[in-house]
Amino acid sequence: MSPNPRIVVTRALPGQVLVPLERLGEVWVSPHERSLSPGELREAVRGADAVIATVNDRIDEHVLRAAGPQLRVVANVATGYDNLDLRATNAHRVIATNTPGVLVDATADLTMALLLDVTRRVSEGDRLIRSGTPWAWDMSFMLGTGLRDKRLGIVGMGRIGRAVAQRAAAFGMEIVHFSRRGPGTDGPSRWLPLDELLASSDVVSLHCPLTSETRHMVDADALKRMKSSAYLINTARGPVVDEKALVAVLQSGGIAGAGLDVYEDEPAVQPGLAEMDNVVLAPHLGSATTETRTRMAALAVENVEAVLTGHPAPSPILVPSE
Incomplete structure (x- = not known):
């Protein structure tokens, strides 16, 4: 792990779930109450060691290149992961995780x-x-x-x-x-x-x-x-x-x-x-309970913390399908 890893969080997360990451390094949380535009997302991830993304963030080749070679993990706060280009994360040797089971x-x-x-x-x-x-x-x-x-x-x-x-x-x-x-x-x-x-x-x-x-x-x-x-x-x-x-x-x-x-x-x-x-x-309320959204965010944080400290992520690593 780098001495002061940069961790990018694309949307504010509930409660105190980010506290463990704040002990590890510099945590940047988007100040916007909306999804980042593609350009904003590429700018936000520059120099990041880890990214916590949500289902509205398209993590593709352009984002991974913008982040740089030090990027180690993208943790998706969702069970689905169709917003992640897993072939690109695999090619860049970036670990990709989601939050299965909790919702x-x-x-x-x-x-x-x-x-x-x-x-x-x-x-x-x-x-x-x-x-x-x-x-x-x-x-x-x-x-x-x-x-x-x-x-x-x-x-x-x-x-x-x-x-x-x-x-x-x-x-x-x-x-x-x-x-x-x-x-x-x-x-x-x-x-x-x-x-x-x-x-x-x-x-x-x-x-x-x-x-x-x-x-x-x-x-x-x-x-x-x-x-x-x-x-x-x-x-x-x-x-x-x-x-x-x-x-x-x-x-x-x-x-x-x-x-x-x-x-x-x-x-x-x-x-x-x-x-x-x-x-x-309904406006995408499937996981919208306080308990579920908090657990989803906490699991994404646990995945990032594990990867940055050299431990296996609690969630299975996502790989591209054949």
Whole structure:
């Protein structure tokens, strides 16, 4: 470790999580309450020995070159790492880490919140009352959809997918899933081919990583396979869904509704989505509990501290896929 390593933190982190790093060297924290622009990011990382990044920071060849050869570690405060160019970090011999595992429960809880909200029309009802629109209870007023005996199709059966399956089973749902691992034992769920899952599920919930294979996996053709009474939930990554195709299928009544926490061009939202009452929109809240965000930040700090002091990082080192 250099005598006084420079540690760059691209967004302010909660609590006192940075204290261990302040004992190690010079810690620079971005003063902005927003993501750094690409130019600002390249300038900020110059001379850095470590960078703590968030999901909105694109760490690529340009950033790594700007940092310089002394850079040893990039710690991503996220489970996903599609913002990291792992081929570039590997070529520069920079250790890359993420924060897996710590946001499983928070994201699974939010998935169920979106599912319940859109199927029971909670946000729609909230908007109606706040608007001052006259209303009165009757037998057919704002009917939603119950969950018992409905089929939930989970795309991506990792830790979050399994946590969602456990929660949905408690609501009496039948669980099926598709994952790259193929058929296997996944608790209360059984594996189906993706086309069959889309065609037979009452709710489709996305929990897969963003890769070249999953980008626009839910496109116009995939959406057309879904039931007209089905709902789509996305708490994974926005570009897994072709949002223009989603708007078109919702406008045509091809599916019943959607609950989204992530967006293709975040923070921008595809025109048309915000105008539809059968769409619930959340601003990337999957990990947004005090406990989870604090633990994510602390784990990123632990990864940096370990690498700079010559110890193995608590999180697995990220390597490029073949």
